[in-house]
Amino acid sequence: MxxxxxxxxxxxxxxxxVILAHNYQPAEIQDIADYVGDSLxxxxxxxxxxxxxxxxxxxxxxxxxxxxxxxxxxxxLPDLHAGCPMANMITPxxxxxxxxxxxxxxxxxxxxxxxxxxxxxxxxCTSANGVEIVRSTAADAVIxxxxxxxxxxxxRLVPEKKYHIWNGYCPTHMVFTHEGVxxxxxxxxxxxxxxxxxxxxxxxxxxxxxxxxxxxxxxxRDQKTEKFIICTETGLLHRLRKINPGKTFIAGSAHxxxxxxxxxxxxxxxWALEDGRHEIEVNPEIQTAAxxxxxxxxQNY
Ligand code: 13P
Ligand code: SF4
Numbered sequence: 001m002x003x004x005x006x007x008x009x010x011x012x013x014x015x016x017x018v019i020l021a022h023n024y025q026p027a028e029i030q031d032i033a034d035y036v037g038d039s040l041x042x043x044x045x046x047x048x049x050x051x052x053x054x055x056x057x058x059x060x061x062x063x064x065x066x067x068x069x070x071x072x073x074x075x076x077l078p079d080l081h082a083g084c085p086m087a088n089m090i091t092p093x094x095x096x097x098x099x100x101x102x103x104x105x106x107x108x109x110x111x112x113x114x115x116x117x118x119x120x121x122x123x124x125c126t127s128a129n130g131v132e133i134v135r136s137t138a139a140d141a142v143i144x145x146x147x148x149x150x151x152x153x154x155x156r157l158v159p160e161k162k163y164h165i166w167n168g169y170c171p172t173h174m175v176f177t178h179e180g181v182x183x184x185x186x187x188x189x190x191x192x193x194x195x196x197x198x199x200x201x202x203x204x205x206x207x208x209x210x211x212x213x214x215x216x217x218x219x220x221r222d223q224k225t226e227k228f229i230i231c232t233e234t235g236l237l238h239r240l241r242k243i244n245p246g247k248t249f250i251a252g253s254a255h256x257x258x259x260x261x262x263x264x265x266x267x268x269x270x271w272a273l274e275d276g277r278h279e280i281e282v283n284p285e286i287q288t289a290a291x292x293x294x295x296x297x298x299q300n301y
Pocket of ligand 2: 171198
């Protein structure tokens, strides 16, 4: 372990802190984290760990979710500029207007959203459980926001509902193209194509499997196949290669880099632990309403 890693270890003990890192974090951050996972796993882990401080290496909505689920813990984000553009593509006012237009529809909201939007939602979902959550909702109609591609994927698998899908998207997952992935498939005919549901519909159409980041890890580990084309943010390749040293993982696009996820550095993690910053705070009223939407998901799916 280098000197930065040793300093982080010291600070973790001093501050009674645990480090959670999303699968898209830079390799050196994943390597010093106590837990690495997808958004659903990290939300669950945040509730089960014994500590007074969570250093959340990810983007703002993930740290905010951890804070909402753990109001008694201090939650720190190493860089406050680490936002998620998709989460900002729908405002609470816009969701409220959709609810007025479709009063009988259930508002099902992707976890990639702000706390204020979650607070107006019936239930949250992630890419790991969206299909199940929509399928089991009692309502015949669904307002799904903000991701139109995850919405389209769910609509295809649960066609019996009526959908009002918001027009949001992830700029990082937009870089995967049908032509680009087809060319890689031709070059590597023995590879399976794993696609995140935030990818365009035409990329989903040529996937062997559409799933969340951690589901990709489980799938690649359990298959006899030796080669995979991975269509999600490139940070996941580090974890895939670490868990499966004998297998080959090819990036579906070398440009799929989320600039917000890459704002975390070891130095910023140290400063965050030393100075107790940047502490995530959520308005108490929003916190209570948002917790109900998140807890329904975490407890039941
Ligand atoms: P996961 O839920 O698969 O971790 O994805 C989160 C995300 O931000 C995808 O871009
Ligand atoms: Fe948001 Fe896309 Fe980055 Fe995920 S990869 S955090 S959806 S911008």
